[in-house]
Amino acid sequence: MESLPELRWGIVATGMIASWFVTDLSLPREDARARHIIQAVGARSEAKAQSFVKSFVPELEQSGIACYGSYDAVYNDPNVDIVYIATPHAFHKQNCIDAINAGKHVLCEKPFTINAREAEEVVEAARQKGFFVMEGMWTRFFPIVEKLKQLLHKERVIGEINRMFADFSLDMPLRDLPSTSRLRDVALGAGSLLDIGIYSLTWGLLSLEPPGTSEKPEILAIQTLSDGVDISSAVLLQYHDAPGARQGVITSSVLHKTDDIFARVEGSKGTLFLSGSGASMPDRIKVSLKPLNARQDMGDKNTECVDIPKAEMSFAFQEKCGGKGFYYEADCIALDIAAGKMESSIMPLNETLRVMKMLDLIRKQGGAKFPQDLPYV
Ligand SMILES: NC(=O)C1=CN([C@@H]2O[C@H](COP(=O)(O)OP(=O)(O)OC[C@H]3O[C@@H](n4cnc5c(N)ncnc54)[C@H](OP(=O)(O)O)[C@@H]3O)[C@@H](O)[C@H]2O)C=CC1
Ligand SMILES: O=C1OC[C@@H](O)[C@H](O)[C@H]1O
Numbered sequence: 001m002e003s004l005p006e007l008r009w010g011i012v013a014t015g016m017i018a019s020w021f022v023t024d025l026s027l028p029r030e031d032a033r034a035r036h037i038i039q040a041v042g043a044r045s046e047a048k049a050q051s052f053v054k055s056f057v058p059e060l061e062q063s064g065i066a067c068y069g070s071y072d073a074v075y076n077d078p079n080v081d082i083v084y085i086a087t088p089h090a091f092h093k094q095n096c097i098d099a100i101n102a103g104k105h106v107l108c109e110k111p112f113t114i115n116a117r118e119a120e121e122v123v124e125a126a127r128q129k130g131f132f133v134m135e136g137m138w139t140r141f142f143p144i145v146e147k148l149k150q151l152l153h154k155e156r157v158i159g160e161i162n163r164m165f166a167d168f169s170l171d172m173p174l175r176d177l178p179s180t181s182r183l184r185d186v187a188l189g190a191g192s193l194l195d196i197g198i199y200s201l202t203w204g205l206l207s208l209e210p211p212g213t214s215e216k217p218e219i220l221a222i223q224t225l226s227d228g229v230d231i232s233s234a235v236l237l238q239y240h241d242a243p244g245a246r247q248g249v250i251t252s253s254v255l256h257k258t259d260d261i262f263a264r265v266e267g268s269k270g271t272l273f274l275s276g277s278g279a280s281m282p283d284r285i286k287v288s289l290k291p292l293n294a295r296q297d298m299g300d301k302n303t304e305c306v307d308i309p310k311a312e313m314s315f316a317f318q319e320k321c322g323g324k325g326f327y328y329e330a331d332c333i334a335l336d337i338a339a340g341k342m343e344s345s346i347m348p349l350n351e352t353l354r355v356m357k358m359l360d361l362i363r364k365q366g367g368a369k370f371p372q373d374l375p376y377v
Helices: 016-025 046-056 071-075 089-101 116-129 143-154 192-208 315-321 326-338 349-366
Strands: 006-012 035-042 066-068 082-085 105-109 133-136 161-169 218-226 229-238 247-253 261-267 270-276 282-289 304-307
Touching: 006 016, 006 071, 006 326, 016 035, 016 046, 016 326, 035 046, 035 071, 035 326, 046 066, 066 071, 071 089, 082 089, 089 105, 089 116, 105 326, 116 133, 116 349, 133 326, 133 349, 143 192, 143 270, 143 282, 161 192, 192 229, 192 247, 192 261, 192 349, 218 349, 229 349
Parallel strands: 006 035, 006 082, 035 066, 082 105, 105 133, 161 247
Antiparallel strands: 161 261, 218 229, 229 247, 261 270, 270 282, 282 304
C-alpha cells in the first residue's frame, strides 16, 4: 500500500481560525490524501498555547506536542515542516518572512498580506529561499469549485456567461467588540473587503474567467467607511474583451448576513446558483435552465432545475467526517510538497499577487487605507 505524504504543522496564533484549522486536520478521514500532525503551537504566551491544545486538540496533550510562548520558537522547531499563520492580516508579511528565513514552508491565512507591496516582499523571499508558500484561500480547494468550473466553462451548461453577482456579508457586532479587535482596528487590517469581500471577488474571478484565458477586468468600486473601516464594499467587474462582455457585481458588508444563496451566474441558457452557510463554505450548486421557446418575459416559470448531487462534489464524504473543509487545502499542500513543488497550482503566488493588486485598486477607488500603505501613491 502506498504511504500517504506526511506534514508536521507548526501553528502560529491561537485565535478562532487556528481552532477551526487544527480541528479539521485532526479529524479521522477515510479518504485522506495526506497525514497531518499538529507538531507545535505558538502563542504570545505559553499558557495560551497550552490552553488552545487542551480545548481543541486535547488528544495531543500527552503526545509531546510543543507549546511555545512565542512564534519564533515555532519557526525554529526542527520538527516542524510547515508553519500555518493565523494572526491578523497586519502581521502576515512579517510572520511569513520570519518563517521562510527559518527554513519553513508556509501556509498563510487570507488575505495574504495587507497590500500588494507586502505580498511582493513575501513572494520574493519565498522564491529566493525556495520554500513552498501559499495563501490560505481554502475555498478554492473545495471540490465544488472544480465542479463549478466544469459546469460553467467546460460543459457551458448556462451557455454564454453574461453576468454574475456575489455577496459575502456578515452581521458583525462591531460596537460590542473592543477597539483592539482585528475587525475594528484599521492598523490590524479591519474592513469587510479584505476579510470577506475577498471571497466574493474570488467567486467573480472563478465564474467569469474560463481557465486559460487572460481577459482582465476593468474595476469600479465604492466603499462605505466608518472610522476608516470599510463596512461595505461594492465592486463592478467588466470584461470588455470577453464574449458577452461579462459583468460581475461583487459585494461585502459587516452590516447584514448574506442569504443562503451567495452567488448567481447568469448565462444565455440559464442561471447557476451557489449556496452555503457563507461564501467561504459553499455546499450546493443549482442550475435553472430556460426552457426552449419559453417566453420568460411573459412570466413563464417552466424552468428546468437541476440540483448537482452532493456526491459529485465530495460532500457526501464531508458530511460523514464533519469539519469545515480545511483538509482539502492541507491535503493538496502535502501532496505538492511531497512532489517537490514550491507553489500550489490551485492558488499560485501570481494569482495571490493579482488578487492583492485588485484589492489595492478597489481600496484606492473606495477610500479604505491602512497605515501599511504609506507612503500613499
Ligand atoms: N479561512 C477562513 O475561513 C478564515 C480566515 N481568517 C483569517 O485568519 C486571520 C486571523 O483571524 P481570526 O482567527 O478570526 O482572528 P482572532 O482575533 O480570533 O485571532 C488572531 C490571533 O492572532 C494573535 N495575535 C497576535 N497579535 C495580535 C494582536 N495585536 N491582536 C490580536 N491578535 C493578535 C492572537 O493569538 P495569540 O495570542 O495566540 O498569539 C490571536 O488569537 C485573519 O487574517 C483572517 O482573515 C479568519 C477567519 C476565517
Ligand atoms: O475568512 C473569513 O470567513 C469567515 C468569517 O467569519 C471571517 O470573519 C473571515 O475572516
